[in-house]
Amino acid sequence: MSDVATRPQADRADLHDLYQRAVQDVVAEIDFVCETWAALRNRPARLLREDFGGTANTTCEWVRRHRDNRGVAVDFDASVQDWGRIHNIARLPAEARGRVELVTADVAAPPPVTPDIVLAMNFSYYLLMDRADLLRYFRSVHASIAADGVFFLDAYGGYEAPMVLEEKRECDGFTYVWEQAAFNPIDSRMHCRIHFEFDDGSRIEGAFDYHWRLWTLPEIRELLEEAGFSKVTVYWEGTDPDTGEGDGIYRPATTGDADPGWVCYVVAEA
Numbered sequence: 001m002s003d004v005a006t007r008p009q010a011d012r013a014d015l016h017d018l019y020q021r022a023v024q025d026v027v028a029e030i031d032f033v034c035e036t037w038a039a040l041r042n043r044p045a046r047l048l049r050e051d052f053g054g055t056a057n058t059t060c061e062w063v064r065r066h067r068d069n070r071g072v073a074v075d076f077d078a079s080v081q082d083w084g085r086i087h088n089i090a091r092l093p094a095e096a097r098g099r100v101e102l103v104t105a106d107v108a109a110p111p112p113v114t115p116d117i118v119l120a121m122n123f124s125y126y127l128l129m130d131r132a133d134l135l136r137y138f139r140s141v142h143a144s145i146a147a148d149g150v151f152f153l154d155a156y157g158g159y160e161a162p163m164v165l166e167e168k169r170e171c172d173g174f175t176y177v178w179e180q181a182a183f184n185p186i187d188s189r190m191h192c193r194i195h196f197e198f199d200d201g202s203r204i205e206g207a208f209d210y211h212w213r214l215w216t217l218p219e220i221r222e223l224l225e226e227a228g229f230s231k232v233t234v235y236w237e238g239t240d241p242d243t244g245e246g247d248g249i250y251r252p253a254t255t256g257d258a259d260p261g262w263v264c265y266v267v268a269e270a
Contacts, residue, residue, distance in 0.1 A: 010202035013174070016055055016083050018196050019208065022169070022176035023122060026061040032250060033117060033152055034065065036235070036267060041148060045116035046070060051107040051141075052124030055084030056100060060092055063099045070099045072113055078104045108137045110144050118145055120153045126212035129189055131223070134215070138227035142270060151229065151268040155220060158261035162190065162214055174198050188214045217256075220266055229268040236264050 037045050046068050050059045053073025062071045075081055081102045089100050103111045107120075118141050128134040141151050162183040169176045177195035184190070194208040217234060224232045236253035237246040250265050 008202035009174075009198035009200050010196070010204045013196065013198070013204060015196075015204070015207050016080065016087070018174060018176075018204075019194070020055065020057050022171050022174075022196075023194075024057055026058045028248065029058060029119075029121060030061045030065060032235075032265060033062075033119070036152070036265075037117065037150060040150060040267075040269065043148075044068075045150075047072070047113065047115045048117040048119065049074060049110065049113065049115040049144075051110070051118060051120045052122070052127075053084075053102070054080045055088055056081065056102060057084065057088050058119060058121065059100055060084075060088045060096075063092065063096045067095070070101075072101045072103055072111060072115065074103045074105055074107050074110060076104065076106060108133075108140045110140060114144065114146050114149075116146050116149050118149065118151045120151070123154060123156060123212070125153065126215055127210070129187075129211075129213040131219075135223050135227060138224055138229075142228040145270050147270060149270045151224070151270070153220070153266040153268070154263060155215070155217060155266055156261070156263045157214070157216065158259050160260040162188075168197075183214070188216075190214050217264075217266070224266070224268045229270060231269040233267045233269075234264055235267060237262070 048059065048062045048071045050056065050071065050073045053059060053075045056073035059071035059073040063069045081104060085102060089097055105111065125134065125137060128137055145151060162185065164180055164183060166177060166179045175197040177197060179193045179195065180190060181193055182191040190212060192210040192212070193206050196204040196207055221232045233252050235250035236256050238249045238251060240247040256262065256264070
């Protein structure tokens, strides 16, 4: 048996692969984007910009959907983009690879393109912890997006959101561990971590480490409106009557449930 095969699973794991498998559902995400765009606009969207794009996983899903779709993924970390270039973009059909562009930059200083759609998913903008910085970013999106463009974000909350806790979820071949390590109620800043555990007992401690602000929906909506967006709508997840859990269907809402934990989409129209 080779030395590689006898090493702990944690030592052999690929962090970005684990993250994509445990955290992202790019098919469902792009389904929502496409369906919502079609309901709001009477023309096709062709250019999508994924901010905080990292491995460009979502951008790749976008270009798969139509031969005319193009995507730009913006992130400040070139090493993560290199991983995405090798593991995500390279797996696209040859023709589609040329329709993906990776830009290493600050998302508040985006590339000179005019996207129909801008995405900020996986709560990535929570890393902007000061009001002025988040407003600056939202204003840059509004200034760069098409005149009838749509900005898609996700958000999370609930009465367990600021709690110090650890949650585990079984995935294919490993356990995903989400830890809320600290929360300061005075400024709403928090420290969160992701760990991974494996069947052989090995563990990756602090695979991903986040210091961010737990923004509330009223704050997000007000800042988007202040940035110039004409309409901001919250899309709330429905409930499966048989299980009492979320049904994966998000609809426009003005009232949400006081759940211990929820995830929703925020849709801002230019």
